[in-house]
Amino acid sequence: MSSKDAQAPWSRAEFEEQLRAKGKNYHIHHPFNLRMNSGQCSPAQIRGWVANRCYYQSIIPKKDAAILSNCDDRETRRKWIARILDHDGYDDYQGHHAGGMEAWTQLGEAVGIPREELLSMSHVVPGVRFACDAYVDFARRRPWQEAVCSSLTEMFAPQIHKDRLATWPKYYNWIAPAGLNYFRSRIPLAQRDVDHGLDVTLDYFTTSEQQARALDILQFKLDILWTMLDAIEKAYPE
Ligand SMILES: O=C(O)c1cc(C(=O)O)c2c(n1)C(=O)C(=O)c1cc(C(=O)O)[nH]c1-2
Numbered sequence: 311m312s313s314k315d316a317q318a319p320w321s322r323a324e325f326e327e328q329l330r331a332k333g334k335n336y337h338i339h340h341p342f343n344l345r346m347n348s349g350q351c352s353p354a355q356i357r358g359w360v361a362n363r364c365y366y367q368s369i370i371p372k373k374d375a376a377i378l379s380n381c382d383d384r385e386t387r388r389k390w391i392a393r394i395l396d397h398d399g400y401d402d403y404q405g406h407h408a409g410g411m412e413a414w415t416q417l418g419e420a421v422g423i424p425r426e427e428l429l430s431m432s433h434v435v436p437g438v439r440f441a442c443d444a445y446v447d448f449a450r451r452r453p454w455q456e457a458v459c460s461s462l463t464e465m466f467a468p469q470i471h472k473d474r475l476a477t478w479p480k481y482y483n484w485i486a487p488a489g490l491n492y493f494r495s496r497i498p499l500a501q502r503d504v505d506h507g508l509d510v511t512l513d514y515f516t517t518s519e520q521q522a523r524a525l526d527i528l529q530f531k532l533d534i535l536w537t538m539l540d541a542i543e544k545a546y547p548e
Pocket residue numbers: 370460461462463464465466467470471496535
């Protein structure tokens with residue numbers, strides 16, 4: 311029995327604090343990201359990152375659909391479905407939204423990758439593919455609340471988007487500013503996603519053993535993001 315098992319569970323506030331403390335392992339601290347946001351990446355490295363991250367963008371709606379397919383709570387499904395529409399976009403009675411994948415495609419064009427080439431995923435390296443596929447696989451197989459918990463790396467995403475908006479125009483003036491719209495669009499959406507994801511997680515993982523499991527799940531997801539940058543770093547050397 312670990313020392314945590316013998317303890318009383320954390321309060322909601324303490325548990326949230328423990329989840330947020332995992333931010334120290336976020337890919338914002340990865341050497342490739344540090345170089346990217348301090349102007350040290352070549353155009354080929356930026357293009358490599360955009361092309362490989364496109365695969366992550368493409369699996370997010372499939373991951374969210376897997377969560378929906380396992381979720382037996384209508385209230386959760388009503389909220390969760392918005393995540394798919396955020397990325398895929400829509401043309402319906404609610405109007406028109408081009409979606410995050412389209413915004414990512416515009417980022418691709420702004421860095422010099424033609425749309426068809428980007429969407430063909432021909433640049434995606436094996437490590438990135440394996441890491442992203444592991445995320446979808448987890449969401450398909452595990453209880454939906456665990457998959458919701460794994461999405462909580464988004465707690466740390468607004469800062470990384472803000473960093474790119476603050477640094478890229480300065481260091482990479484060859485990238486048309488409109489290409490950065492994806493990052494701008496995600497800041498409020500990530501906040502909304504986190505508010506909901508945290509509610510689910512704080513409600514579901516209540517014993518000390520479950521809370522420890524939630525931290526492990528979050529670490530698994532942090533590892534996916536970290537592994538992606540390891541693979542990208544290796545594929546596009548200095
Ligand atoms: O640019 C990033 O570093 C970053 C990280 C993450 C994340 O932490 O998982 C997401 C995003 N961006 C993002 O744009 C996004 O839509 C998103 C959805 C999710 C998820 O797990 O459901 N993570 C992320």
